[in-house]
Amino acid sequence: MNAIEVNNLSKMYRLGAVSTGTLSHDLNRWWHTVRGLEDPYKKVAEANARDAKGDSEYVWSLKDISFSVAQGEILGIVGRNGAGKSTLLKVLSKVTGPTSGSIKMKGRVASLLEVGTGFHPELTGRENLFLNGAILGMTKQEIRSKFDEIVAFSGVERYIDTPVKRYSSGMYVRLAFAVAAHLEPEILIVDEVLAVGDAEFQKKCLGKMKDVSDKEGRTVLFVSHNMTAVKSLCTKGLQLHHGNVKTMGEIDTVIDSYIAFAAFSSHNAVNAKNEGFLLREISIKDNGIKGNFDIDQELTFSIDVENEQDFESININLFFNAMEGGLIFATCSTAEQLKKGAHRFTCTIPANTLNDNVYSVDIMVVKQGSKQVHYIKEVLALQGNEPKREGAWLGKFPGLIRPTYFSWNKTSF
Amino acid sequence: MSNKENIQEWTEVIEAKRSLLQINLKEIWRYRDLISLLVRRDFVANYKQTILGPIWFFLQPLFTTLMFTLLFARMGKLSTDGLPPMLFYMCGITFWNYFAECLKKNSTTFIDNQSVFGKVYFPRLVLPISVSLSNTIRLGIQFLLFLATYLYFILNGSPIRVTSYVLLLPVNVLLLGLLSLGIGVLISSLTTKYRDLRFLIDFGVQLLMYATVIFPASSYPEKYQWVAKVNPLIPLMETTKLGLLGAGSFDPQAYLGCVIVTIISLFTGVLVFNMTEQNFMDVV
Numbered sequence: 001m002n003a004i005e006v007n008n009l010s011k012m013y014r015l016g017a018v019s020t021g022t023l024s025h026d027l028n029r030w031w032h033t034v035r036g037l038e039d040p041y042k043k044v045a046e047a048n049a050r051d052a053k054g055d056s057e058y059v060w061s062l063k064d065i066s067f068s069v070a071q072g073e074i075l076g077i078v079g080r081n082g083a084g085k086s087t088l089l090k091v092l093s094k095v096t097g098p099t100s101g102s103i104k105m106k107g108r109v110a111s112l113l114e115v116g117t118g119f120h121p122e123l124t125g126r127e128n129l130f131l132n133g134a135i136l137g138m139t140k141q142e143i144r145s146k147f148d149e150i151v152a153f154s155g156v157e158r159y160i161d162t163p164v165k166r167y168s169s170g171m172y173v174r175l176a177f178a179v180a181a182h183l184e185p186e187i188l189i190v191d192e193v194l195a196v197g198d199a200e201f202q203k204k205c206l207g208k209m210k211d212v213s214d215k216e217g218r219t220v221l222f223v224s225h226n227m228t229a230v231k232s233l234c235t236k237g238l239q240l241h242h243g244n245v246k247t248m249g250e251i252d253t254v255i256d257s258y259i260a261f262a263a264f265s266s267h268n269a270v271n272a273k274n275e276g277f278l279l280r281e282i283s284i285k286d287n288g289i290k291g292n293f294d295i296d297q298e299l300t301f302s303i304d305v306e307n308e309q310d311f312e313s314i315n316i317n318l319f320f321n322a323m324e325g326g327l328i329f330a331t332c333s334t335a336e337q338l339k340k341g342a343h344r345f346t347c348t349i350p351a352n353t354l355n356d357n358v359y360s361v362d363i364m365v366v367k368q369g370s371k372q373v374h375y376i377k378e379v380l381a382l383q384g385n386e387p388k389r390e391g392a393w394l395g396k397f398p399g400l401i402r403p404t405y406f407s408w409n410k411t412s413f
Numbered sequence: 414m415s416n417k418e419n420i421q422e423w424t425e426v427i428e429a430k431r432s433l434l435q436i437n438l439k440e441i442w443r444y445r446d447l448i449s450l451l452v453r454r455d456f457v458a459n460y461k462q463t464i465l466g467p468i469w470f471f472l473q474p475l476f477t478t479l480m481f482t483l484l485f486a487r488m489g490k491l492s493t494d495g496l497p498p499m500l501f502y503m504c505g506i507t508f509w510n511y512f513a514e515c516l517k518k519n520s521t522t523f524i525d526n527q528s529v530f531g532k533v534y535f536p537r538l539v540l541p542i543s544v545s546l547s548n549t550i551r552l553g554i555q556f557l558l559f560l561a562t563y564l565y566f567i568l569n570g571s572p573i574r575v576t577s578y579v580l581l582l583p584v585n586v587l588l589l590g591l592l593s594l595g596i597g598v599l600i601s602s603l604t605t606k607y608r609d610l611r612f613l614i615d616f617g618v619q620l621l622m623y624a625t626v627i628f629p630a631s632s633y634p635e636k637y638q639w640v641a642k643v644n645p646l647i648p649l650m651e652t653t654k655l656g657l658l659g660a661g662s663f664d665p666q667a668y669l670g671c672v673i674v675t676i677i678s679l680f681t682g683v684l685v686f687n688m689t690e691q692n693f694m695d696v697v
Binding site for chain 1: 424426427446447449533694
């Protein structure tokens with residue numbers, strides 16, 4: 001039994017600022033409608049490829065999307081930035097209307113595109129709790145009956161009668177989340193909002209989402225970039241690309257497809273030559289595809305070089321950068337004496353060292369201990385993936401690296 | 414599963430084109446708690462961190478009245494239909510403020526609330542309705558001030574009297590409320606894409622105040638009588654004054670005209686608002 005059916009859904013956006021040019025388009029469009037013709041701008045609209053330069057001012061953020069979601073399913077929606085995920089959620093939650101196509105849904109719908117929508121800084125936590133609950137579609141009666149539970153969940157009992165403008169940002173978010181977590185719609189639409197919360201909240205909220213779906217047969221649509229959460233929480237997946245459905249099906253298939261599709265690379269034929277030293281290529285062996293590696297397996301880099309003359313001392317450095325946090329660490333080979341010919345350097349990073357982050361790798365070749373021969377930035381782009389996690393907590397493991405081989409001991413006195 | 418069953422099952426169907434008259438009153442009714450909470454928010458949030466708090470409800474019209482009395486009646490020697498200027502202006506200001514506040518606040522519904530509208534759906538009409546309701550309550554409170562002033566003047570033997578037209582007072586308030594709601598939501602819909610009208614509103618409301626509050630209909634010179642005729646607020650103001658203070662006029666024809674204008678603007682406003690609400694987020 002389907003809870004949601006989406007048929008040929010499309011959404012067109014106009015790029016650029018709304019200005020005087022818009023009026024002429026509006027008049028033209030109106031003139032076409034009057035004569036019973038189709039919107040002239042629908043024809044010129046292009047697929048929404050962010051990085052490609054287009055000719056049209058109109059783009060399809062979603063183009064002819066059709067899918068259905070069975071009742072009780074948790075559908076994970078994945079895709080790169082600009083793939084149309086948020087637009088899809090907005091149209092599903094009626095924040096904006098479709099350009100064409102239709103959506104049919106069964107049951108009460110609540111959407112959580114943001115937490116704390118409509119919070120008023122001057123009002124107290126209690127007042128905001130009621131207001132926010134009502135905005136999300138709860139009745140006063142429902143809120144009153146769950147009030148204590150919500151306050152307990154948020155953990156801000158003490159401040160409940162203080163204006164929220166005096167709250168720390170963490171308290172503010174917790175209260176807002178608490179309201180959202182107690183929504184009881186038949187269909188719940190959740191955007192990346194959970195990314196804002198602290199780990200403790202994520203655990204609570206994701207757990208709660210799973211609970212409602214399992215026990216009460218609710219349908220959940222969930223957008224996230226956190227593959228760990230998606231993988232552990234969702235049963236079905238939908239991958240969007242440039243406003244089209246790329247794949248739809250079992251969550252693992254969809255995630256694999258998404259990963260394979262991303263712009264990561266585990267191989268780079270560099271072929272850079274300097275001072276008679278050829279840096280031929282760098283690649284990863286036997287772990288993952290296209291730069292997506294499993295963090296619980298060792299990661300081996302092999303670097304092929306060829307030199308036209310003898311070198312007394314060469315060492316190769318790899319720099320690991322996190323997308324969000326600059327250089328994390330560097331590793332350096334021992335100084336090698338290289339005879340003329342081809343050579344291969346390998347570097348192995350033990351399993352369970354890196355985290356499920358996006359990394360870029362720079363390579364530097366140094367002769368005689370200090371003279372730089374090659375320095376190539378972002379020679380590889382990698383994505384760490386965590387295997388499906390068991391247990392209650394599905395949030396992102398904090399940190400840029402995640403060495404799990406540190407030893408822990410307990411001594412009792 | 415048969416096709417018929419399928420159609421009955423769906424509780425929510427979202428399509429690109431909506432029929433013009435698809436105003437879901439049932440849905441608005443379902444969100445009545447939100448309306449009442451928004452009304453509450455308007456009151457509570459407004460006077461937080463003020464020492465005088467709700468007393469400001471009285472101070473605003475009081476000071477405006479004193480100012481008008483001084484400026485227009487004492488210095489400008491403008492006609493107040495033979496009524497004590499204080500009462501004349503206070504009556505005008507109380508009802509005018511109601512109309513003007515509703516109009517101004519409702520005319521920015523979409524622009525003011527885009528951050529909320531962009532994130533969550535509820536019937537958008539809930540907001541203008543709550544604005545109009547909270548202003549109606551405010552009118553009720555400010556009317557108490559008027560009544561107090563009224564009593565003071567009665568006790569001092571002023572020549573004022575209540576006439577049977579006072580029975581029309583609730584109708585007048587309703588018409589003022591609906592008219593400002595209609596025009597307000599119409600303007601709010603028209604300004605989502607093109608902001609030009611917004612500049613007109615501030616300016617227009619100010620001009621309208623002079624034409625409505627300061628000059629009684631009887632004081633318009635012959636040449637400008639048409640101004641009094643086209644201003645739909647004049648019959649309402651005049652009837653209100655006639656009922657409460659015993660000086661003013663009741664022109665059944667003009668009054669009916671005002672009712673018609675109200676109904677038309679309410680329908681047009683709600684219709685256009687309804688057409689706009691689905692996609693306004695894309696252009697606001």
